[in-house]
Amino acid sequence: MEMKLPEEGKIAEVRGGKLEVPDEPIVAVIEGDGIGREVIPVAIRVADRAVELAYGGKRGIIWWELLAGKKALKEKGELLPKETIEGIATVKLALKGPLETPVGSGHRSLNVTLRKVLDLYANVRPVQYYGAPTPFAYADKVDFIIFRENTEDVYxxxxxxxxxxxxxxxxxxxxxxxxxxxxxxxxxxxxPISKFATQRIMRKALQWAVDKGRRVVTIMHKGNIMKFTEGAFREWCYEVAEKEFSEYVSIGEEKPGKILVNDRIADNMFQQIIIKPWAYDVIVTPNLNGDYISDAAAALVGGVGMASGLNLGDYIALAEPVHGTAPDIAGKGIANPSAAILSVALLLEYMGWIEATELIRKALRKTIESGKVTADLAKPGEKALKTEEFAEEVIKAMEGL
Known part of the structure; x- marks a missing residue:
């Protein structure tokens, strides 16, 4: 089947080595499986209202549904149709819900497949506290971002x-x-861990740190044991810092006006984010370490229900919540859409629409801190909001900012 773009909107284009986003970009949407069909639509509603409030009708997103997972299998006879991959590659901006992956048998992860075929080599996962209940004493000190290599390692x-x-x-x-x-x-x-893949993830992380004014970039690895894979990852990362970013960084030593680049052994890194989360800012890791540390870090600020993600290539960006399909609660209308809402905010940030991004993040924090939360965040005896009710409260909070 031939891919057919929406009649409205324009495609983001690469010019002069940069992605230029029009005022009415076409953004691909995959609702996904399980709770994806509930959280993605409300995240889109929140995003649309944020864009309207921030830009007064001068900007707007044209959402274009593409199919993957169970819905694609039912309508197209395959889990990941060719036109879905071509569609994302064409418009370069996308939002995706979780897709089901069998454990131990069956087809390989569709999430991993999308990352590989589109060469989305950087999995970017911010970890920040938005007021969700957590037993972690230093939750309000957590504000770091994980750059996980997305194409190699055991994946x-x-x-x-x-x-x-x-x-x-x-x-x-x-x-x-x-x-x-x-x-x-x-x-x-x-x-497999290659010099090529390692250095481009480090390059992406360092450029993010430079652009966003971050202060520390930490390489997470298990190089003391796997010397020629994760040990090499460490060395190749340092090489990029020294050769390509020397004017911006200081290796292993804090210096005024410079980004500190250091490294930590993977098992120690888990301890570090608990006892000294304020010491970490940007964390760069191989694939498997990144998977583990992302979920552990999310637990510090309220769990994966609060965890957003952005899969980046050189120009393509695919935003997705970190959580899975949650089949035990799918269809009940009780899922927490915060991760999906934060993911679409992350996509807006990548597009350069910072005003809309900040509206969403501030409103989400305000909503949660006021005690208006879904069941996973509600205290015993506290009224829990449905998925759509929570999104409406976020929209009301935006309108009141």
């Missing part, structure tokens, strides 16, 4: 199932060629 999907002929051949090769003996009942996985 590259190079695996051999135990007891298969393929696994046997790999085991025999390891023993014959390198003298490495591995138990014959082992499943195997290959972990």
């Amino acid at each position: 590259a999907g190079i695996e051999w199932k135990a007891f298969t002929e393929e696994a046997r051949k790999v085991l025999e090769f390891l023993e014959r060629e390198f003298g490495i003996k591995v138990r014959e009942d082992s499943g195997l996985s290959l972990k």
Whole structure:
């Protein structure tokens, strides 16, 4: 089926190495599975109202639905149609809900597939406190952003199932060629980390730090154990800082007016964000570390229901909440849309629409701090709002700012 763009709106274009966003951009939307069908529509309502309030009708988004997941399978006969991938690549701006991925069997993650085929190599996850209930004493001190490499590591999907002929051949090769003996009942996985992918994620993180006035960039790795993958990740990151950003950074030593670049071992990093969260600003990690640290960091400020994400390539941006499809509550209208709302705000920030972004973030904080929350954030005995009710309260708060 041939891709057909909306008649209204314009496509964001790359000019002079920068993405230029028109006043009425076409933005692709994938609602996703499970609670995605509930949280994405209300996030769009919040975004539209923020844009209207911020720009008085001079700007507006043309939302263009594309299909993936169960809805695509039902209507198109496949989980990820070609026109969906082509559509996102064409308009360059997209918002996506969570897509279901089976555990242990079945098709590979559609989320990972989208990142790979569109070369969305940077998974950007801000972690900030918006007033959600949390037992963490230093929640109000949390304000850092994670840059997770999105294409390599164990997520590259190079695996051999135990007891298969393929696994046997790999085991025999390891023993014959390198003298490495591995138990014959082992499943195997290959972990590639390249200089190319490492340096472009570090470059993206450092440029973000420069543009946003951030003060520290920390490389998170397990290089003490995996010396030629994660250890190399550390060294290649430092190389970018030293060779390409020398006028902006200081390596390992705080200096006035310079961005401090340092590193932490992965297991220590988990401790650090708990005991000294104020010491961290931008965290750069390989894929698997980034997955772990993102969820752990989200727990400090209220859980993944508050966690936004932005998958970036050189120019394409795909925003998505960090949480999954939550099938246990899907269809009940009780899901927390905060992560989806913050994700669309992150997309607006990437577009350069800062005024609308700030309206959403301030209104969300005001709503939560006033005790108007969904069931996951409500205290015992406290009235919980439905998904749409919560979004309406955020809109009212925006209108009152």
